[in-house]
């Protein structure tokens with residue numbers, strides 16, 4: 001997983017010029033699973049840099065998305081949803097979020113408009129109150145799912161939950177208040193030059209984006225615990241000689257043989273569907289035709305096994 005040292009990234013690029021008063025820096029999105037953090041980051045960036053799904057715990061790594069403006073460069077660090085960890089993977093994700101919080105200029109705490117504030121939110125609010133040096137902005141997300149009265153109620157409830165630098169209602173789906181969110185977050189960044197080249201929307205390597213797109217495709221239609229059990233690794237990715245085609249060899253890991261059967265489906269039908277959904281997304285991302293070889297493998301109980309976690313790339317983050 002990510003080697004998270006944002007300080008290393010604070011090296012200014014040799015930019016020819018940037019306007020006086022230009023701001024740049026990092027905002028971290030935190031909140032319970034499934035509250036719309038990744039969807040909101042994608043909407044602000046203007047491109048899908050993180051996968052999303054209606055399954056909790058979709059995001060498992062910190063993903064950086066970059067918002068370019070005339071007056072600022074805002075680097076959003078999307079994090080895995082915080083919840084009570086039940087596995088070693090869960091614990092690692094939890095500590096990943098904690099280590100991210102101390103490195104950013106502003107924290108955005110996401111709470112959905114349509115759900116009552118629960119124990120999970122209270123727990124996170126308490127954690128954030130301990131980050132005394134970093135301003136926290138509360139974002140009430142998914143406002144399109146409820147009526148205006150409910151949004152007002154939720155704004156009030158959130159204001160009682162802690163001390164916030166600002167509270168902003170927003171809907172990524174409806175494009176409501178996206179500029180306001182960006183304005184508010186940029187207002188908390190220090191003055192300084194851009195940290196990423198113009199137009200760069202993420203610093204995720206292509207292999208990682210591809211693996212995530214395959215995982216996203218595989219989440220559709222699976223139930224219960226299975227989404228948690230799926231991990232994807234791109235083993236090899238290279239342009240085929242003399243052809244406008246990229247060959248991608250990827251492995252989709254599950255934890256048990258019974259899950260393997262589910263993912264593959266009757267006569268391989270499900271796996272073929274996942275492959276073609278993923279391929280369409282990957283071709284759009286890479287701007288090239290793609291041959292995707294997708295194998296399903298079992299890595300027994302990988303979420304609880306330190307060795308397997310390392311193999312699947314979840315070790316460098318703590």
Ligand SMILES: Nc1nc2c(ncn2[C@@H]2O[C@H](COP(=O)(O)OP(=O)(O)OP(=O)(O)O)[C@@H](O)[C@H]2O)c(=O)[nH]1
Nearest residue numbers: 033034035036037038039053057058059081172173
């Ligand atoms: N109606 C509506 N749905 C939204 C909005 N934002 C996100 N969603 C949906 O909510 C679900 C969760 O979105 P994600 O962005 O994956 O949530 P997350 O907070 O990143 O979840 P984790 O990565 O699991 O922590 C998805 O099905 C999204 O399509 C919104 O503004 N309006």
Ligand SMILES: [Mg+2]
Nearest residue numbers: 037038058059
């Ligand atoms: Mg997410």
